[in-house]
Amino acid sequence: MASFIISLRYTAPIEDVDGLLADHVAWLRGNHAAGHFLGWGRKVPRDGGLILARGESRNAVELLAAEDPFVAGGVAEFEVIEWAHGFLDDSIAGLAG
Numbered sequence: 030m031a032s033f034i035i036s037l038r039y040t041a042p043i044e045d046v047d048g049l050l051a052d053h054v055a056w057l058r059g060n061h062a063a064g065h066f067l068g069w070g071r072k073v074p075r076d077g078g079l080i081l082a083r084g085e086s087r088n089a090v091e092l093l094a095a096e097d098p099f100v101a102g103g104v105a106e107f108e109v110i111e112w113a114h115g116f117l118d119d120s121i122a123g124l125a126g
Contacts, residue, residue, distance in 0.1 A: 033090045034110045035080040037097070041104035043075065052098035065093060077105065087111050 039046050057080070060066040067081040084090040091109050099105035 030083045030085065031087075032112055032114060033082040033084055033087070034112060035082055035090065035094045036077065036108045036110060037079070037099060037105045038077040038107075039075075039099075039105050045102075045104045046099065049098045049102045049104060052102075056096070056098055060093065065090075 057066060057069055060082075065082055065084065067083065069078060069080040071078050080094075082090055082093070084093070087109055091107075094100060094107045094109055097105070097107065100107055
C-alpha cells in the first residue's frame with residue numbers, strides 16, 4: 030500500500046459546503062472503517078481539508094476522492110499527492126501501512 034494526502038479545496042460558499050457536511054463525514058468514517066483513511070481535518074483558514082489515505086495506486090485513491098460528497102456535490106475539488114515517508118514518529122507509524 031502506498032501513502033497519499035488528499036487535499037480538498039472548497040470552490041463554493043461555506044454555506045454550500047456545510048450543507049453537505051453530514052454526508053462528507055459519513056463518507057470519511059466509512060472509508061476509515063474500510064481501512065482507506067487514517068486521519069483528516071480542516072485547513073486553517075477553513076478553505077478546504079486534508080485526508081491521510083492509503084491505497085493500492087494513485088488512480089484508486091483518485092477514484093475514491095471523486096466519490097467525496099463535497100466533490101460530487103460540486104463544492105470542492107481535490108488533489109491527490111503520493112508521498113514516500115522517510116521517517117515516521119512512533120505516534121504515527123500506522124501511516125507506513
